[in-house]
Amino acid sequence: MAAAVAFMERALEQAKFALDNLEVPVGCVIVEDGKLISSGSNRTNATRNATRHAEMEAIDVLLQEWQRMGFDQAQVAEKFAGCDLFVTCEPCIMCATALSILGIREVYFGCANDKFGGCGSIMSLHKGSTSDDLSGSQPPKPKGFKCTGGIMAEEAVALFRCFYEQGNPNAPRPHRPVRIPQQ
Amino acid sequence: MGWELTEVPGNPTPSLQDSTVDVVAANIEPKLANALIRELSTICPLENLRHVKRVRRCTECGKSDLSIILCLSTGSQTCIKQLPGDVQKIVDTYQLSPFIVKVAKCSATSKEEWEEQCKLWPTSYHPAHNLDIIRGFRDDELPSIFNCMKTAIQLSKAGNAAIIVDPSSMQIIAKATDQTHKHDTSAEGNKLAEVKANDTFSLDESTENNGNLLRPSSRLSKCNSLNMEVSCINPLGWTKQRTTEQKPLPCEGCFAWHPLRHAAMVAIENAAERDRMLFPSSTPITMPDSNGNLEDYLDNEPAKRLKTDTKDKEQSTDESCCGDLSETTRPYLCTGFDIYLVWEPCAMCAMALVHQRFKRVFYAFRNPVTGALGGVYRLHGEKSLNHHYNVFQVSVPETYLNGLSDC
Numbered sequence: 077m078a079a080a081v082a083f084m085e086r087a088l089e090q091a092k093f094a095l096d097n098l099e100v101p102v103g104c105v106i107v108e109d110g111k112l113i114s115s116g117s118n119r120t121n122a123t124r125n126a127t128r129h130a131e132m133e134a135i136d137v138l139l140q141e142w143q144r145m146g147f148d149q150a151q152v153a154e155k156f157a158g159c160d161l162f163v164t165c166e167p168c169i170m171c172a173t174a175l176s177i178l179g180i181r182e183v184y185f186g187c188a189n190d191k192f193g194g195c196g197s198i199m200s201l202h203k204g205s206t207s208d209d210l211s212g213s214q215p216p217k218p219k220g221f222k223c224t225g226g227i228m229a230e231e232a233v234a235l236f237r238c239f240y241e242q243g244n245p246n247a248p249r250p251h252r253p254v255r256i257p258q259q
Numbered sequence: 260m261g262w263e264l265t266e267v268p269g270n271p272t273p274s275l276q277d278s279t280v281d282v283v284a285a286n287i288e289p290k291l292a293n294a295l296i297r298e299l300s301t302i303c304p305l306e307n308l309r310h311v312k313r314v315r316r317c318t319e320c321g322k323s324d325l326s327i328i329l330c331l332s333t334g335s336q337t338c339i340k341q342l343p344g345d346v347q348k349i350v351d352t353y354q355l356s357p358f359i360v361k362v363a364k365c366s367a368t369s370k371e372e373w374e375e376q377c378k379l380w381p382t383s384y385h386p387a388h389n390l391d392i393i394r395g396f397r398d399d400e401l402p403s404i405f406n407c408m409k410t411a412i413q414l415s416k417a418g419n420a421a422i423i424v425d426p427s428s429m430q431i432i433a434k435a436t437d438q439t440h441k442h443d444t445s446a447e448g449n450k451l452a453e454v455k456a457n458d459t460f461s462l463d464e465s466t467e468n469n470g471n472l473l474r475p476s477s478r479l480s481k482c483n484s485l486n487m488e489v490s491c492i493n494p495l496g497w498t499k500q501r502t503t504e505q506k507p508l509p510c511e512g513c514f515a516w517h518p519l520r521h522a523a524m525v526a527i528e529n530a531a532e533r534d535r536m537l538f539p540s541s542t543p544i545t546m547p548d549s550n551g552n553l554e555d556y557l558d559n560e561p562a563k564r565l566k567t568d569t570k571d572k573e574q575s576t577d578e579s580c581c582g583d584l585s586e587t588t589r590p591y592l593c594t595g596f597d598i599y600l601v602w603e604p605c606a607m608c609a610m611a612l613v614h615q616r617f618k619r620v621f622y623a624f625r626n627p628v629t630g631a632l633g634g635v636y637r638l639h640g641e642k643s644l645n646h647h648y649n650v651f652q653v654s655v656p657e658t659y660l661n662g663l664s665d666c
Contacts, residue, residue, distance in 0.1 A: 125531035126592055126614035127524060135519070143515050152518075153498040169638065170610035174519050177494045177607065191643050192610070198643055199636070201606060214485065214628055215493035 080184050083107055083162040084228045087186075090117040090130060091164045091235050097122065101235035104130040104163035106138060108155070114138045131163060131171040135178065156180050164232040166225060169194035172201040176218035183223045186232030195223045260656050262405040264621075266395060267633040267650040268369065269640025278364045279379065280308070281332035283339060283346075284315075285355035289325050295349070296327070302345040303330045310366035312381040328380075332359050395619060395649040403429055408623055408653045410434075411599040412663070417488040421526035422599045425590075426618070432596060433533055435525035437490040439497045440516055485628070490521040491605035492628050523600060523608035527615050530593055538589045592616045603630040603652075609638045613646050620650045 083105055090103020094117035106114040116133030120126045138159075142152050156178045161167075164186040167175060172194025175183060188197050195202045204220025282305075287295060296313055305311060305328065317324045330346050339357045342350060350357060362380040367373035373384035396404065407424050410431075414420040418437030425432055487493045497518040514520070590596070593615045600622040604612065609631035612620055620632060620639070631638045632650045639650050 120614075123531055124534045124592065125528055126616070127527055127611045132519070136514075136517075139514060139517060149498055149500045149516065149518075168610060168614075170607045170614065173494075173605060173607035173610070177497075177518055179495075179498075191645060192613075194606070194610070198641060199606070215487055216495050217629065218494060 079110065080162065080224075080227055083112065084164070084184065084186060086112060086115065087130075087162045087164050088228065088231050088235070090115050091232065094118045094130070095235055095239055101239050102130045102163065102165045102232075104134050104161055106134050107160045107162065108158055113159070114141075127170060129168065129171050131161065131167055131175065134161070135174070153179055160184065162227075164228075164235070165189050166193040166195050166197055168192035169199050169201065172199070173218075176201055176204060176220050179218065180221050183221055184227050185223070185225045186227055187229040187236075188225055196225070260654065262401075262408075262656060262659075263654040264396065264401060264404060265652050265654065266369075267637075267639075267652050269637055269647070269650070279361040280364045281359050282308075282311075282362050282380075283329045283332050283342065283357045284326045284360045284380075285329055285350065285357045286324055286326050287353065287355065289323075291353060292325055292327065295353070298349060299327065299329065299346075302349075303343065305331070308362065308364075310382045310384075311362045312383060315381055326360075328360075328362070329355075329357060396651070400426070404621065404651075405653065407597070407599045408601075408621060408655065409659075411601050412623065412655065412660075415522075415601040418486070419489045419491055419522040419600060419602045421522040423526050423530050423593060423617075424597045424599065425595070426597050427595065432593075433526050433529035435522050435529055437488075437522045438514075438516070438520035438525050439490040439518055440500050486602065486624075489602045489626070491523075491602055491608055491630075492626050494518075494605060494607075494629060519607065521605065521608050523598065523604050524611055526598065527593070527611055530596075530615075534589070594618070597621065602626050603632055603634050605629040606631040606636060606638060609636075612648065613638070613644055616646050617648045620648050621653050622650075623653050623655050625652070 086105045087103045090105065091101040092103070094103055095101035097117075097119075099118045099121050101118070103117040104115065105112050114134045114137040116130045116135070116137065118130045119128045119133055122128075138155075139152070142155060147155065157180075159180055160182040161175065161180055162184045166185045166187065166189035167183065168189060169192055183195065183202065185195065190197050192198060194200075202220050202223040205217035292314055299313065305313070308331075311328065313328050315326045317326070329349070330343060333341075339359065342357065349355070360380060363376035363382050367376050367382060367384045370384065373382060376382045407422060407429075411420045411422045411434075414422065414434060414436060416436065418439075420434070420436045422434045423432040424430065485492060487496065490496065497516065500516065595618050597619040598612060598617050598621070600608075600620065602624050603622045603626035604620075605626065606629065609620075622632070626634045629635060633652070638644075639648055
């Protein structure tokens with residue numbers, strides 16, 4: 077547990093980095109054999125791509141590195157099977173599906189995500205499929221991963237609060253109003 | 260069968276088991292039908308079951324039986340013995356043998372639901388008056404919708420294909436195919452639409468290029484059977500490939516292959532790239548020139564307060580007037596855009612489409628393995644999400660698919 081807190085602190089640093097860049101403050105790290113091998117923070121604003129969540133950023137770092145090292149698909153799958161993810165907010169439905177497609181071993185998250193959470197809040201994609209077809213007429217389904225929430229959740233929520241209080245200058249107009257400090 | 264468009268409802272059609280009521284009915288002689296209908300509609304009108312037909316005709320072994328609903332059942336079998344006085348009188352007069360039968364509690368909201376209801380007991384079905392709003396498309400849009408789907412089908416080779424379209428101009432914003440396997444980065448189709456002015460991607464383009472796009476293999480069989488090459492259907496398919504990219508990757512952000520680069524994900528990336536090219540950042544540090552997406556992780560209380568603060572809203576409207584005109588016309592992510600997919604997306608792709616704020620999702624073929632928009636889940640009916648799109652299934656005539664594979 078102490079190790080989990082230490083890694084979550086690193087994920088929170090990533091989330092703060094996102095906040096400083098006017099991004100929704102979510103951050104994560106990926107750990108293999110007790111060693112931090114990748115990190116990522118939300119970059120949906122900078123990329124104008126709402127799928128660039130912290131998890132996706134950290135995953136791409138690894139995929140690129142492993143491909144550069146000449147690993148093939150089977151080797152990469154094996155690598156992911158030995159990796160754990162620490163993320164400040166429960167992975168959304170998209171990211172939870174992605175993590176199960178990659179076959180990540182275990183996920184630890186901070187606060188729950190009661191709008192989009194894919195690891196128990198709205199859907200439970202971490203549980204994988206229970207109805208695997210053994211006849212072989214259907215493709216194999218992702219088997220899911222172990223998931224533990226609530227690690228340093230208050231710190232993660234505090235960052236969200238900071239973000240919402242400062243307002244998002246990039247929100248669509250006029251849908252979401254912006255607080256501009258008087259000059 | 261021709262081209263057809265059907266909305267995929269966000270809420271599962273309630274199972275009929277949960278939405279039926281018991282009524283007391285009896286078989287009658289056909290010649291009694293008229294008189295009994297008249298009598299019963301006076302003494303026992305079915306006030307809350309106006310959609311339920313009073314009489315059912317069952318045709319079995321060439322002979323047809325008529326049954327009529329006498330009254331609502333009060334619940335148990337014993338109620339047959341305690342019918343309202345007037346109804347009991349009819350039962351006695353015509354020597355009927357009442358039985359209990361289930362009928363649909365509410366009128367059907369779709370043709371499919373209505374067909375299900377009629378298996379229990381016939382009901383009437385009146386499609387809603389304001390069809391355009393209910394259906395989410397206009398009839399005059401149908402040809403271009405089918406055209407877009409044709410373009411997507413022609414783009415898909417082995418796996419899935421995605422095309423993002425701005426329905427206001429019918430301009431293709433981006434297109435993509437599955438890139439989970441090894442791919443050629445210059446591959447046809449995996450590019451964002453040309454962004455230069457006057458160079459709109461015409462929807463006819465794909466038909467002109469038919470010769471290049473068509474494959475000799477049987478497309479029909481690929482579409483009708485479970486296509487294991489579609490990334491959304493076979494999400495673990497990537498692990499079965501063997502590609503060792505020895506060459507250095509051409510650029511930062513390039514991948515020889517990528518387990519998560521399903522067609523929809525790549526299309527979104529291409530649309531985002533187009534957006535960055537069309538509206539390059541002008542004020543980088545304090546006001547990065549990008550659209551916010553603040554609710555995509557959590558929707559906390561302060562954000563809700565912001566939303567309803569009308570004073571702030573005025574302020575932001577004023578502010579946007581001072582900005583560059585092109586900036587104010589820039590769409591927020593893919594707001595207002597449609598996406599066409601040959602195959603129904605998995606949960607990852609379907610959620611990505613929510614994040615990117617699509618307006619409508621069209622797909623041709625169901626994904627019974629991992630489909631998130633009707634096949635297995637109904638993500639678009641999930642109330643907690645902060646954005647909802649409409650989902651439609653385009654049924655493609657077999658003759659069209661045959662024609663493609665014959666070329």
